[in-house]
Each structure stands twice: as C-alpha cells, then as structure tokens.
Amino acid sequence: MENLIGLLVLVPLLGAGVLLCGGRRLDSSAPWIGTLLAALSFVIGAVLFAGMLGRDGEDRELGTTVFSWVPVGDFRADVGFQLDQLSMTFVLLITGVGSLIHLYSIGYMAHDERRRRFFGYLNLFLAAMLLLVVADNYLLLYVGWEGVGLASYLLIGFWQHKPSAATAAKKAFLVNRVGDVGLSIAIMLMFTTFGTFAFGPVLEGADRAGEGKLTAIGLVLLLAACGKSAQVPLQSWLGDAMEGPTPVSALIHAATMVTAGVYLITRSGAIFDGAPDAQTAVVTVGAVTLLFGAIVGCAKDDIKKALAGSTMSQIGYMILAAGLGPIGYAFAIMHLVTHGFFKAGLFLGAGSVMHGMNDEVDMRRYGGLRSYMPVTFVTFGLGYLAIIGFPGLSGFFSKDKIIEAAFAKGGTEGWILGGTALLGAAITAYYMTRVMILTFFGEKRWQPDAAGEPPHPHESPRTMTVPMIVLAFGSVFAGGLFSLNDAFLNWLEPVTGHAEGHSPVTAVQVTAATMVVLFVGVALAWAQYGRAPVPVTAPRGNVLVRAARRDLLQDDVNHIVLVRGGEHLTRSLVYLDHTVVDGVVNGTAASVGGLSGRMRRLQNGFARSYAVSMFGGAAVLVAATLLMRAV
Amino acid sequence: MNPVNYLYLAALLFTIGAAGVLIRRNAIVIFMCIELMLNACNLAFVTFSRMHGNLDGQIIAFFTMVVAAAEVVIGLAIIVTIFRSRHSASVDDAGLLKL
Numbered sequence: 001m002e003n004l005i006g007l008l009v010l011v012p013l014l015g016a017g018v019l020l021c022g023g024r025r026l027d028s029s030a031p032w033i034g035t036l037l038a039a040l041s042f043v044i045g046a047v048l049f050a051g052m053l054g055r056d057g058e059d060r061e062l063g064t065t066v067f068s069w070v071p072v073g074d075f076r077a078d079v080g081f082q083l084d085q086l087s088m089t090f091v092l093l094i095t096g097v098g099s100l101i102h103l104y105s106i107g108y109m110a111h112d113e114r115r116r117r118f119f120g121y122l123n124l125f126l127a128a129m130l131l132l133v134v135a136d137n138y139l140l141l142y143v144g145w146e147g148v149g150l151a152s153y154l155l156i157g158f159w160q161h162k163p164s165a166a167t168a169a170k171k172a173f174l175v176n177r178v179g180d181v182g183l184s185i186a187i188m189l190m191f192t193t194f195g196t197f198a199f200g201p202v203l204e205g206a207d208r209a210g211e212g213k214l215t216a217i218g219l220v221l222l223l224a225a226c227g228k229s230a231q232v233p234l235q236s237w238l239g240d241a242m243e244g245p246t247p248v249s250a251l252i253h254a255a256t257m258v259t260a261g262v263y264l265i266t267r268s269g270a271i272f273d274g275a276p277d278a279q280t281a282v283v284t285v286g287a288v289t290l291l292f293g294a295i296v297g298c299a300k301d302d303i304k305k306a307l308a309g310s311t312m313s314q315i316g317y318m319i320l321a322a323g324l325g326p327i328g329y330a331f332a333i334m335h336l337v338t339h340g341f342f343k344a345g346l347f348l349g350a351g352s353v354m355h356g357m358n359d360e361v362d363m364r365r366y367g368g369l370r371s372y373m374p375v376t377f378v379t380f381g382l383g384y385l386a387i388i389g390f391p392g393l394s395g396f397f398s399k400d401k402i403i404e405a406a407f408a409k410g411g412t413e414g415w416i417l418g419g420t421a422l423l424g425a426a427i428t429a430y431y432m433t434r435v436m437i438l439t440f441f442g443e444k445r446w447q448p449d450a451a452g453e454p455p456h457p458h459e460s461p462r463t464m465t466v467p468m469i470v471l472a473f474g475s476v477f478a479g480g481l482f483s484l485n486d487a488f489l490n491w492l493e494p495v496t497g498h499a500e501g502h503s504p505v506t507a508v509q510v511t512a513a514t515m516v517v518l519f520v521g522v523a524l525a526w527a528q529y530g531r532a533p534v535p536v537t538a539p540r541g542n543v544l545v546r547a548a549r550r551d552l553l554q555d556d557v558n559h560i561v562l563v564r565g566g567e568h569l570t571r572s573l574v575y576l577d578h579t580v581v582d583g584v585v586n587g588t589a590a591s592v593g594g595l596s597g598r599m600r601r602l603q604n605g606f607a608r609s610y611a612v613s614m615f616g617g618a619a620v621l622v623a624a625t626l627l628m629r630a631v
Numbered sequence: 632m633n634p635v636n637y638l639y640l641a642a643l644l645f646t647i648g649a650a651g652v653l654i655r656r657n658a659i660v661i662f663m664c665i666e667l668m669l670n671a672c673n674l675a676f677v678t679f680s681r682m683h684g685n686l687d688g689q690i691i692a693f694f695t696m697v698v699a700a701a702e703v704v705i706g707l708a709i710i711v712t713i714f715r716s717r718h719s720a721s722v723d724d725a726g727l728l729k730l
Contacts, residue, residue, distance in 0.1 A: 605726030611652050 001051055002064035004044055005081040005134055008091065011041045013127035019120030027116050031109070034119030035102040038126055042095035049088055058494055060085055063136055082136035082199060086495045089333060090133040090263060093340045097255040098126045100467035104348050105247040107463035108355065118158060122251065125151035129256040133263060138187045138197040145183060145228070145260065149176045152257055156244040168240035175237040179227015186220040189213065203270040214271050218278025221268055222285065229261025229315045231289045236554045238312055239296070242304040246351030249304055253311040254344035259336050262315065265322040266329050269496055279323050283409075286320030287420040289313065292552060294427035298434065299548030301538055302361045303350045306435050307343070310387065313424060314339050320417065321402045324409055329496035330489045331401040334482055338394035341474030342386040348468050349380030353439060355464070356457040358449040363438040364536050365447045370440040372457040375465045377440050379472040384436050386475035388429040389518055394479030399425060404510045408501025415504070422517050429521025437529045445536050637678040644671035658710045658720045662703075669699045
C-alpha cells in the first residue's frame with residue numbers, strides 16, 4: 001500500500017519525461033498518453049482512498065521513507081511520503097480535477113502544434129503538486145513547491161510567441177520567488193529550532209518552541225503562502241497568468257498551485273496555533289484579499305480575468321478560515337475542494353465560450369449565448385450558482401461554514417472578519433451575476449474578429465463538454481455530501497483537529513444574512529446589466545471602477561515601490577561605487593603616480609650625482625650611528 | 632709611532648678618493664679614486680688590527696684586495712667597451728639608460 005504513494009507521483013512524472021523527451025513521433029498520441037497517465041494517477045489515488053476508508057480514523061495515516069536523500073553526519077534529509085486524510089483530500093482533488101482538465105485539453109488544444117509539450121507540462125504540474133502534498137517533510141515539500149512554480153511558468157508562457165504571455169510567465173515566476181524565499185527561510189528556521197524538518201517532530205515539538213520563534217516561522221510561511229496562493233501583497237501575478245491557455249488557468253486555479261498556500265498553512269497548523277500574532281496576520285491577509293479579489297472581479301471585462309479575481313477572493317476565504325485555527329481548518333479545505341469543482345467548471349466553461357467565439361475574451365462582446373451553447377450554459381450556470389452560495393449547492397455549504405467560523409472567532413475581531421466575509425459574499429454574487437448576464441443573456445453584441453470574420457458560436461466537442469458536466473455534478477452535490485452528518489469534518493478531524501467557537505450569532509442567523517446579501521448582490525447586478533442595455537465599449541466609470549480595472553493599482557504600486565525603488569537603490573549604489581570606491585582606488589593610484597613623477601626627477605642620468613647621494617646617505621648613516629652611540 | 636696617525640692618513644686618502652669620485656668626469660680617474668678609497672679602508676683595517684692586537688682586520692684587508700681585483704677586471708672591461716662605442720670615457724655622457 002505504501003509503495004503506491006510513490007507511484008502516485010511517479011506516474012505523471014513519467015508521463016512528463018516521456019512526452020517531453022519523446023520527440024515528434026508521439027505528437028499525435030501525446031494528448032491521450034498524458035490524459036491516461038493522469039487518470040491512472042487518479043485510479044491509484046482512489047485505490048489508496050478505498051484502503052484508507054477501510055481503516056479507522058487514527059490508523060489511516062500511511063508513511064514510508066523511500067531513500068536517504070542527503071545523509072551528512074548527523075544531518076539527514078530523506079525522501080519520504082506521508083499520506084493522511086489531508087493529503088488524501090488533495091490527492092483526489094488534484095488527480096481528479098487534473099484528469100478532467102487533461103481530457104478537456106484534448107479538445108481545446110486539438111489544433112495546437114505543440115500539444116505534446118503542453119501535455120508534458122501538464123503532467124509535470126500534476127507530479128510537482130502531488131509531490132508537494134504527499135511529502136513527509138518540509139524540504140521535500142519545497143521540491144514540489146518549486147516544481148509547481150516551474151510548471152506554472154512553462155504553462156503560463158506556453159504561447160511564448162506572444163510577448164504578453166512571455167512577460168506574464170516571467171512575472172508569475174518572479175513574484176512566486178518572493179514567496180519561495182519565505183518558505184526557504186521558514187525551513188532554515190525550523191531546522192535551527194527543531195533540528196529537523198520532518199512534519200512529525202516539527203509539528204509535535206511546536207508547543208515546546210518559544211512563541212517568538214513560532215511567530216517568525218509562521219510569518220515567513222505566510223509569505224510563502226501569499227506568493228503561491230496569490231494573496232495580497234503578492235497577488236499581482238494571478239491576473240496576468242490568464243495569458244496561458246484556458247485549461248492551464250483552470251488547473252492553476254482549481255487543482256494545483258493556488259491551493260498550495262492553503263495546504264501549507266493547514267499542514268503547519270500546530271505552528272500557527274502557538275503563534276496568535278501570526279494567525280492574526282493570516283486572517284488579515286485573507287480578509288483583505290477576499291475583498292480585493294472580489295472588487296477586481298467586478299470591474300474586469302475579460303471573462304478570464306473576472307474569474308481570476310474571483311479565485312483570489314475565494315482563496316482569501318480559505319486563508320481566512322485557515323487563519324482561524326482549529327475552528328476553521330476543515331472548512332478551509334472543504335471550501336478548497338468545492339471551489340476546485342466549481343472554479344474548474346467555470347474556467348472550462350469560459351474556455352468553451354472563447355472556443356466558440358473566435359477566442360474573444362471581452363464579455364461585452366458576448367451576450368445571448370445560452371441558446372447557442374446549451375451544455376456550456378447549464379454547466380457554467382451550475383458553477384455560478386455554486387460559487388455565489390445558492391442554497392443546496394456546494395458553495396452554500398462551504399462558504400456558509402467559513403462565515404460562521406469567522407463570527408465564531410469571537411470579540412470585535414469576529415465581527416470584523418464575519419462582516420468582511422459577508423460583504424465578500426455580496427460582491428461575489430454581484431460579479432458572478434454580471435459575468436453570467438453579460439455572457440449568456442441579453443442581446444447579441446458579437447463583433448467580427450481581427451480578420452473580419454463574425455463569430456459562429458457553437459457547442460464544443462464531447463471531450464470538452466464531458467469534463468464540464470462531471471465538474472457541474474461536483475459543483476452541485478459535493479458540498480451537500482460533505483456536510484451530511486459532518487462527514488468532511490469527521491474525515492479531517494484526526495489531522496487538523498476541530499474546535500467549536502463561541503459564535504455571537506446562530507447558524508440560522510448567518511445563513512439568513514448570507515441569503516440577504518446574496519439577493520442584494522444578484523439584484524444589483526441584474527439592475528445594472530440585465531435591465532439596461534450593455535454598451536460594447538466599456539464606459540469610463542468612476543475612480544474606483546478605473547482603479548479596479550487596473551487591478552486596484554497593484555501593478556502601479558509594485559512599479560513605484562519596487563521597480564522605482566530598486567532603480568533608485570541601484571543608481572545610488574552605482575553613484576557610491578563611482579565616487580567613493582572608485583575615488584579611493586583612483587586617488588591612491590593618482591597620488592602614487594604623482595609622487596613617482598616627482599621622484600623620477602632625482603634620476604638625472606649623471607653617475608656623479610648618484611655618487612653624491614650615496615656618499616650623503618653613507619655620511620648620514622655614520623652620523624646617525626655615532627649619535628646613537630653617544631646617546 | 633702612534634698608530635692613530637695611520638688612521639689620519641687613511642681618512643685623508645679616503646677623502647681624496649671620495650672627492651675624486653665626485654668631482655672628476657673621466658671614468659678611469661674615478662676608477663683610480665675608488666681604488667684609493669678601498670686602499671684607505673685597507674690601511675684603516677690593518678691599523679685597527681694592530682691597535683686591537685688581533686688579525687681580523689688583516690684578513691678583511693685581504694678580502695678587500697680580492698674584491699677590488701675582481702672589480703677592476705669587470706670595471707675596466709666595461710669602461711673599455713663604453714670607450715670603444717662612444718669614443719669618450721666621460722661618465723656624464725653615459726646616461727643612455729635614463730628615460
């Protein structure tokens with residue numbers, strides 16, 4: 001059973017190797033090879049899951065050490081895998097949703113010449129993410145973490161002939177590096193504090209380490225999570241990452257990559273539990289991001305960027321829940337899974353719409369597509385209902401729990417967090433309704449593409465619709481299934497623990513409030529976009545709208561603070577180098593040169609004058625000797 | 632006779648030699664003056680040897696003679712070569728190595 005865990009990672013890795021090194025003769029079969037290997041990985045995950053269900057709560061964890069990676073004296077870094085309920089949840093999400101996205105890509109990338117490479121990268125992405133979640137120590141997790149960064153770079157920049165895609169890939173990579181530095185510092189701090197970086201000893205020993213150390217580790221872990229999960233202040237890469245092919249966006253947003261930060265924080269729960277200050281930082285980041293992403297999502301006319309803002313916001317919910325401690329961990333993961341279903345479904349739906357509309361991404365040029373793309377409309381619509389938290393669908397159960405948990409934090413903090421989460425829910429309802437109305441309802445605002453060809457929207461091929469249908473099922477039923485008898489909570493409890501907070505408001509009140517804000521959000525969006533005609537070119541809008549279109553000035557802030565700041569720093573360093581360092585060196589050289597120019601005059605070429613100086617010198621020496629003796 | 636007188640003589644000879652080295656231009660004459668200085672030193676060594684009653688000074692004098700003989704051989708060879716090429720034995724003319 002334990003050996004299967006390694007196989008889980010190895011299968012997609014093998015796929016990546018075969019596809020990337022296989023050469024042209026694999027071109028036609030590559031999509032199917034990649035998809036089959038991803039599906040095989042899912043089957044292995046399912047077998048492990050079945051085995052895990054057969055055991056009781058406490059013995060469900062599997063662990064195995066494969067080989068000793070860096071044995072140096074007393075220092076040991078092993079390659080070892082650990083599969084507990086938390087990892088298992090991720091494994092199933094990654095391989096399940098990942099396989100569906102592979103299947104979808106067969107249709108979506110059918111006309112791309114470089115699809116062999118594309119599927120190789122997708123498999124690499126899965127392998128890296130799986131390694132990240134089944135690693136049994138932070139160092140191996142870091143390997144997967146970096147692998148995810150690499151694969152995302154390759155995939156975001158997959159259409160590298162477009163300068164914007166190449167730039168977006170670089171941006172994603174660089175912003176992620178900032179977070180990665182945080183994780184590497186965290187690992188070093190863990191090593192100095194605990195002498196190891198295996199999960200077991202670190203997390204069990206966490207309560208014996210001082211609070212200061214735990215806070216430091218927690219904060220750098222948060223930095224790492226911010227980078228991978230696109231949380232404020234390292235969120236700027238996510239919107240630009242939409243330059244990649246749509247299946248990549250779905251993969252990044254639903255199954256891999258952005259979920260890594262939530263995993264990291266939940267996995268390191270013991271560290272955060274001992275560091276209340278770090279937890280406060282986590283919930284602050286989560287709360288700020290959930291509003292930030294939602295506001296950005298409201299203003300974007302690019303369907304994928306609107307969804308990207310939405311992802312940022314939903315991950316914000318998860319980080320917020322994870323920062324609440326044991327009252328929130330399980331709900332963070334539950335929302336992560338349900339979000340995986342509906343966000344993957346929404347992205348695949350968006351890709352399907354783009355596929356039918358000549359790759360147009362501006363929602364103001366869609367409209368009235370519901371009768372042309374019925375399957376896309378229904379699946380996207382179910383995903384939409386799920387994400388806004390329509391009663392009975394997945395998002396309703398998971399998001400409601402997070403809002404409840406936020407209130408249950410207690411005190412003023414609880415009210416602020418709960419209020420923010422509620423406000424976020426209202427904005428979510430608003431922007432998702434906007435996306436829905438602009439795309440599928442209203443009159444047709446289709447525009448001919450650059451070649452003058454008017455779009456002929458049509459339903460996508462079967463390989464694309466089947467994954468969307470499966471994901472729609474997940475979006476509808478997953479939340480309900482998870483909440484049945486608190487099934488998901490009980491499943492994760494042995495790993496994350498669970499505590500009930502003392503909520504000032506009852507669950508019924510929270511649900512009622514959520515319904516009210518949901519209704520308000522939908523009604524506002526309908527009043528703005530459903531009743532009135534939608535202009536094809538975006539109106540100028542007020543200051544806030546314009547700022548939100550520019551991602552709330554995140555790039556401008558980065559430019560002013562980091563780019564300009566960096567330029568000024570380097571310029572002043574160059575100036576310092578030119579004046580002070582070069583000044584000392586050049587000054588020394590010049591003074592030696594000048595002095596020797598003077599000294600040179602002494603050598604006039606007359607042997608007799610040299611003789612005079614010799615005699616003079618000798619006379620001085622004799623005089624000095626005599627003088628010394630006299631004294 | 633008081634040995635100090637020999638020392639006076641040695642000092643006188645040395646001064647004459649030194650003055651000759653500094654004043655004269657002809658390399659041969661300078662050379663002879665250097666010999667004069669060396670011999671003044673020898674005289675002083677021998678005198679001191681006598682005054683202190685040990686032979687160290689006399690031995691040093693022999694060494695000086697050997698060194699002086701070697702120096703004469705090389706020095707004269709150089710002077711003759713310079714004279715051949717430049718038709719002059721004036722040390723002031725031999726400034727070719729100066730930049």
